[in-house]
Amino acid sequence: VKNAVITVPAYFNDAQRQAxxxxxxxxxxxxxxxxxxxTAAAIAYGLDKKEGEKNILVFDLGGGTFDVSLLTIDNGVFEVLSTNGDTHLGGEDFDQRVMEYFIKLYKKKTGKDIRKDNRA
Structure with missing residues (x-):
């Protein structure tokens, strides 16, 4: 790989983009x-190929973040109208919750707490 298009969160400022x-x-x-x-998500789904102006809502659930962005596309030009999110909520958080649920379920069924069992 020599040439690259790099994606960044919509809320990155110019200094973060340059870095x-x-x-x-x-x-x-x-x-x-x-x-x-x-914008990358909209391109991946081919939304830039459809004619006319469109408003698109993008949900981005990452490993550690959750972002929601509102974009408009008009004649192939993308504009992020608004973006917001939670930098402390993402896939890892869901993994942790699911794991805690099953640990509690296992303890309820067997009476054993496997949190301290390294093999578990």
């Missing part, structure tokens, strides 16, 4: 473009 681009360059990549993650 991301610099990191790509340091890694030996020719950073062709930096684009917002919600």
């Amino acid at each position: 991301t681009k610099d990191a790509g360059t340091i890694a030996g990549l020719n950073v062709v473009r930096i684009i917002n993650e919600p």
Whole structure:
């Protein structure tokens, strides 16, 4: 891989975007473009190919974040109208909750607390 398009969260400021681009360059990549993650999602689903102006709501549930962005697409031009989220809620949080649920269920059925069992 020599050329790269890198995605960043929509809420990244110019300094964060530049730092991301610099990191790509340091890694030996020719950073062709930096684009917002919600824009990348819309492109991946081909929403830029449909005619007319469209409003799109993108839910981005990452490993440690949850973001919601509202975009508009008009003649192939993307604009992020609004973005918000929780940087402390994401896939890892859901994994933790599911694990806790099954640990409690197992303890209720067997009477054993497996939290301290390294093999479990």
